[in-house]
Amino acid sequence: MNIRNTAKQIFSGIKSGMREFGQCLSAIVNSTLLLLVYIVAVGPTSLIARLVRKRFVEIEVSDDVKSYWSDLNLENKKFDEYYRQF
Amino acid sequence: MPMYILGISCFYHDSSAALLKDGIVVAAAEEERFSRKKHDSSFPINAIKYCLQSQNISVDDLEYIAFYEKPFLKLERMLSQHLAAFPYSLKTFLSSIPSWINEKLRVPKIVRKRLKYKKGVLFIDHHIAHAASSFLVSPFNKAAVVTVDGVGEWTTTTYGIAEGNDIILLKEIRFPHSLGLLYSTVTAYLGFSVNNSEYKIMGLAPYGNMDRKTNQQYKRLRNVIDIKPDGSYRMIMDYFAYHYADRMLSGEFCELMGGKIRNPSEELSQRHKDIAAAVQLITEDVMTLILKNVAKTTECDNLVLAGGVALNSVYNGKILRNTPFKRLWIQPNASDGGTSIGAAAFVYHSLLRKKRVVPLTNAYLGPSFSDAEIKEFLDSNKIRYSTLDNDKELVSTTARLIHDNNVIGWFQGRMEWGPRALGARSILSNPCNKKMIEILNLKVKHREKFRPFAPAVCADDALKYFDCDNPVPAPTDYMLMVYPVRGEWRKKIPAVTHVDGSGRLQTVRKEQNPRYYDLIKEFGKLSGIPILINTSFNIRGEPIVCTPEDAYRCMMGTGIDCLIIGKFVIWREDNLKDAWNSEKYAKD
Numbered sequence: 001m002n003i004r005n006t007a008k009q010i011f012s013g014i015k016s017g018m019r020e021f022g023q024c025l026s027a028i029v030n031s032t033l034l035l036l037v038y039i040v041a042v043g044p045t046s047l048i049a050r051l052v053r054k055r056f057v058e059i060e061v062s063d064d065v066k067s068y069w070s071d072l073n074l075e076n077k078k079f080d081e082y083y084r085q086f
Numbered sequence: 087m088p089m090y091i092l093g094i095s096c097f098y099h100d101s102s103a104a105l106l107k108d109g110i111v112v113a114a115a116e117e118e119r120f121s122r123k124k125h126d127s128s129f130p131i132n133a134i135k136y137c138l139q140s141q142n143i144s145v146d147d148l149e150y151i152a153f154y155e156k157p158f159l160k161l162e163r164m165l166s167q168h169l170a171a172f173p174y175s176l177k178t179f180l181s182s183i184p185s186w187i188n189e190k191l192r193v194p195k196i197v198r199k200r201l202k203y204k205k206g207v208l209f210i211d212h213h214i215a216h217a218a219s220s221f222l223v224s225p226f227n228k229a230a231v232v233t234v235d236g237v238g239e240w241t242t243t244t245y246g247i248a249e250g251n252d253i254i255l256l257k258e259i260r261f262p263h264s265l266g267l268l269y270s271t272v273t274a275y276l277g278f279s280v281n282n283s284e285y286k287i288m289g290l291a292p293y294g295n296m297d298r299k300t301n302q303q304y305k306r307l308r309n310v311i312d313i314k315p316d317g318s319y320r321m322i323m324d325y326f327a328y329h330y331a332d333r334m335l336s337g338e339f340c341e342l343m344g345g346k347i348r349n350p351s352e353e354l355s356q357r358h359k360d361i362a363a364a365v366q367l368i369t370e371d372v373m374t375l376i377l378k379n380v381a382k383t384t385e386c387d388n389l390v391l392a393g394g395v396a397l398n399s400v401y402n403g404k405i406l407r408n409t410p411f412k413r414l415w416i417q418p419n420a421s422d423g424g425t426s427i428g429a430a431a432f433v434y435h436s437l438l439r440k441k442r443v444v445p446l447t448n449a450y451l452g453p454s455f456s457d458a459e460i461k462e463f464l465d466s467n468k469i470r471y472s473t474l475d476n477d478k479e480l481v482s483t484t485a486r487l488i489h490d491n492n493v494i495g496w497f498q499g500r501m502e503w504g505p506r507a508l509g510a511r512s513i514l515s516n517p518c519n520k521k522m523i524e525i526l527n528l529k530v531k532h533r534e535k536f537r538p539f540a541p542a543v544c545a546d547d548a549l550k551y552f553d554c555d556n557p558v559p560a561p562t563d564y565m566l567m568v569y570p571v572r573g574e575w576r577k578k579i580p581a582v583t584h585v586d587g588s589g590r591l592q593t594v595r596k597e598q599n600p601r602y603y604d605l606i607k608e609f610g611k612l613s614g615i616p617i618l619i620n621t622s623f624n625i626r627g628e629p630i631v632c633t634p635e636d637a638y639r640c641m642m643g644t645g646i647d648c649l650i651i652g653k654f655v656i657w658r659e660d661n662l663k664d665a666w667n668s669e670k671y672a673k674d
Contacts, residue, residue, distance in 0.1 A: 034183055057167060067318045085157045085159075
């Protein structure tokens with residue numbers, strides 16, 4: 001029984017160690033890949049957008065504008081369209 | 087065969103599930119109550135299991151599952167933020183995108199895997215879910231609808247009109263301009279936690295200068311927001327950082343407000359209190375303008391509110407006096423947690439065109455435990471207890487214990503839906519005792535001294551003690567309205583009278599919770615004032631208790647004197663073998 005328990009403990013220790021190692025590895029790989037995406041995709045898109053004065057987020061305020069309300073076009077959709085995530 | 091629809095809200099904060107049976111909300115609960123993690127945002131598997139068990143059905147019996155937002159639209163907003171803020175958004179990009187890949191964009195897969203549900207999931211726009219969560223369970227056939235929260239997909243504020251089964255949202259204000267996020271920013275600046283402690287700022291505000299003309303912090307804070315006469319607004323984004331970083335405010339904000347972010351351990355100064363007052367005043371300014379504009383546009387007397395800002399009970403209490411609206415409805419769980427009801431109700435009423443049946447009339451939608459189940463728990467854990475013979479004895483014993491200044495854990499019936507304890511999982515005590523705030527804070531709550539305790543009063547007595555709107559609006563039943571305590575009573579119920587003479591009361595109606603109603607009346611016979619202190623039954627930093635085990639653990643970890651659970655009475659001092667110190671582990 002003791003041998004079995006000890007073996008169980010060792011294996012569960014190895015298992016949790018492997019899990020942690022896996023998580024660390026995936027965090028490093030994820031961060032590296034995302035960093036690459038950020039530099040290769042987000043960066044150039046953002047720079048080009050700035051050159052063509054495309055605004056992704058509207059932050060301007062103006063005294064000339066009477067209202068900041070904008071129309072909300074949540075038109076009646078067909079039932080099946082609600083299965084979409086967009 | 088009845089039609090069951092499940093609503094789900096998760097992966098942001100306060101995840102929840104709600105079940106509709108033929109359009110009637112039969113069960114609803116937040117995941118945090120089961121997982122014991124405050125504001126738990128994970129997939130609400132336990133809440134869903136509870137909802138299904140409560141009706142004795144399986145996943146196969148569900149006609150539809152509805153989700154509370156459109157994930158791809160939210161991702162579009164997130165990516166737009168990263169693009170707009172490049173290269174400053176790198177850190178948040180690296181920290182936020184994995185959760186999108188792993189769960190937020192995989193809702194149908196997660197539902198299929200975790201629930202073994204074979205059909206598709208319906209995705210409802212976030213602010214539609216908010217609007218539906220309020221209007222479709224309201225008593226109104228026609229109403230103006232206003233939703234104000236931190237942010238949904240893109241939208242932060244909307245208004246529109248709803249009639250019958252239809253909700254039409256007409257106008258919106260989009261991220262990053264958000265009244266909810268302004269409140270959260272000030273919450274962060276004052277050293278409190280965002281998406282958790284906004285209500286503390288509301289409680290702190292009356293200690294500050296509430297005069298717009300003389301509060302210098304109000305004048306300063308007005309510079310961060312441009313408000314138009316119709317209530318629409320935009321934030322001056324130089325003062326904020328939440329649109330590109332994992333913090334709320336920028337250095338400019340600190341400069342404007344004349345000091346750095348308060349350290350949570352730092353004593354609150356008059357300046358901090360004035361800032362709390364300032365953000366409350368600005369919120370009230372904007373909301374009043376919005377509501378006046380909406381009343382004019384929609385020509386409705388009825389108003390339904392939803393979104394996190396609708397939990398601002400101080401402002402809610404002023405709505406009917408400061409705007410043309412005559413009637414108001416807010417559901418008990420007005421913030422994101424409540425959208426699970428909205429998503430499901432929108433599918434049933436607005437998409438399937440099924441007739442609205444009955445409005446939501448109480449918040450007791452969570453799990454309950456029979457006396458047999460409670461007894462089994464007590465016996466199996468060798469807990470010493472006594473048994474009360476009937477309801478009358480239960481009510482009279484508890485009233486006497488409260489009158490004798492004991493702090494009572496009150497665990498009865500179905501758990502409440504929403505952030506407030508409403509007499510099902512409550513700590514009750516005597517409001518007439520001046521020292522009760524100190525006693526409660528010392529024994530149980532350990533919370534900031536400035537925070538008031540709430541009074542619970544029977545609805546038919548409310549107007550005698552509080553300067554409420556008449557008739558008392560239904561949201562008062564859910565502790566969503568703050569009203570002045572009438573002058574002659576303020577000194578008689580000091581423990582529930584805030585520094586400005588107000589009280590965040592809960593009105594109790596006999597048909598909602600007869601045992602609790604009778605208890606308040608019985609206490610009134612002993613004390614001359616039928617009002618109780620009602621505060622949430624939880625350990626500091628933990629969610630409100632859900633099960634008998636949670637309740638017993640809470641009592642033994644705090645200084646609650648006695649637990650009235652079902653028909654059983656458990657004294658802390660009889661069970662000291664199980665005592666522990668919850669404060670050692672508590673975190674806000």
